[in-house]
Amino acid sequence: MEEKQLLMIPGPTPVPQSVLLAGARPMINHRGPEFKAAIEECTAGLKRVFKTKHEVFILTCAGTGGLEAAVVNMLSPGDKVLSVSIGVFGDRFAAIASTYGVNVEKLAFDMGTAADPKKIEERLKADAGKEIKAVFVTHNETSTGVTNDLKAISAIVREHGALLLVDAVSSMLAMECDMDGWRLDVVVAGSQKAFMIPPGLSFVAINDRAAEAMKTAKIPRFYFDLGKARDYLATGETPWTPAVPLVLQLREALRLLEKEGLDNCLKRHARLARATRAGVKALGMKLLADEKVASNAVTAVRKPDGIDVSALRKLMREKYGVVLAGGQGSLKNEIFRIGHLGLVNEGDIVAALGLLGLGLKGLGMKVDPGAGASAALQVLGE
């Protein structure tokens, strides 16, 4: 039944009906009063989500475009940065900077592990001449389902004095990300994750330290120029024609999120992630990540012996309508991933884990198909 799918990938995520319909309203002028009201409400709402009093800009692009905006507005060719990577998206952040002539030193950790704050501290302490101008960190690494200890890392980076650029694309609203409290300088998020709206927008927040850095950053920029975004936002506009329906959808989604309560949203993600991990283990499978650093947005599961990842994903999609993600990079055929962020509730987790049990059994694994759903329910009932 093609018309009903359980979309359990780490973005794009399912979209609430009222949000879908908010994007299906007749078009409006992007330089008129209705749009001005929408973008101003969205900007104020985003500040509450990011927990910041500083500037937040809405860009029409993928999350990768937001990361590019962070790089090109903060740095100059030849600047030295320390790029912490624990997976595909950490590597991407570094690749963007290298492309624009930044001198990138990578501090990589094994896929499936979190960055060790001590190693970051060691490296920054060794930088007595303060050559490292910025540090890049991925808050939640979507490719491995691992969350970095951003608060601890930020304290270390601040001690050194470098600017901290954070990829919070898949973390924002799925786990705590306290921009001002943790003193993060640049934070990038994306629409198609826990915000519950379709892909097409990225949100870039910069604090006053970042605004200062922007004044001297010399990488050329036009479409992603945050200075232009700031000038236009002052009059309730964007420099280039924005994805109008997505901004109206963002407004509706932010209203829904405020109704749920931003803290409740975080708790929901934590609870569903715990239930997912319990279910996966009860089905006899192994988690890629240590549970102490496991993500609230996405769970990476090592493929059981004798099971082919693409065969499992195909069966789950075609027979049961459950859409799972595969592995990325070197983990391509080693793991599959269950997304549980955005518009996801208890029933989705129980259904997904139950059907996953059937799928594994169907592919010949010796497993009690109900074990995953039962274990998840146990956690959900606590």
Place this chain on the structure above:
Amino acid sequence: MEEKQLLMIPGPTPVPQSVLLAGARPMINHRGPEFKAAIEECTAGLKRVFKTKHEVFILTCAGTGGLEAAVVNMLSPGDKVLSVSIGVFGDRFAAIASTYGVNVEKLAFDMGTAADPKKIEERLKADAGKEIKAVFVTHNETSTGVTNDLKAISAIVREHGALLLVDAVSSMLAMECDMDGWRLDVVVAGSQKAFMIPPGLSFVAINDRAAEAMKTAKIPRFYFDLGKARDYLATGETPWTPAVPLVLQLREALRLLEKEGLDNCLKRHARLARATRAGVKALGMKLLADEKVASNAVTAVRKPDGIDVSALRKLMREKYGVVLAGGQGSLKNEIFRIGHLGLVNEGDIVAALGLLGLGLKGLGMKVDPGAGASAALQVLGE
């Protein structure tokens, strides 16, 4: 009555109901079979629209992002280009290139006039050393409602040998743009114009000469890297998460356009533009552009003596629900613009011109309020 507006700006344009709803379907995986089918159908459809057998890429960004993609994928810092400008968007194309270190020579013509192909020919003939690597041209200048003679210009540029980069953001589907027939090398279009879908996508087509140039172009690029777009399109994907609903909307809009017939779509735009110009003149106002070069997408009208452009636009919007565009750049308070592209029909033109008559009369102009609608009807009845 806020719920019903006649949106007569040159983009974003009104969106058909079936297209709105195509974007309101439940989210799907952007790396799954449903999306692959959609992007492949869209790419094939775009090739028919652009009249090209070459490559077309769908980018998640505004039209300005598409122009940036054209610049950064074709050129290297220090390259010399001749940038033909007849208004704000011609200037923007030049500004993007300058930002990325391209050596831009501007060939500007007065706002409201078209580029003189002879002047372009003179300049290119003087370039005996073939220093000019590329020529930029805006097919339809949205800020002035003037269309350049792209076919003639292309023949001249091809004679010289430079690459021709065309901003067809507001022209594609509103006027003939024959990429392969006219041998255009790079053509950029945007979703929120005659395509009848919301803003958020740009389409960039490159022919084999452009593909060759891309191999040696050295401006750094990441988000807008067409090489990456090509690699992913080969498997029905995009490198970064695309605006999924907009691609589904593009598919629906392309089906509607094929049903109308692409040639009929062009004829409709030409007929409605003629009717608009007749109506404007019958209301005692002057067109900014000579009718020989007037656009089929948007009509720029000189403000009548004693009428304030912003007061007129405010009255039209608040009292009659007709949304008109103001002037841009140096023409800000000198003209207003009537968009007539995309989902626009005879009734829209008659209503807009009729209500414009009332609006002008309301602001004290001595005018027969029915004269505009009558003149438009005269043309439409021919």
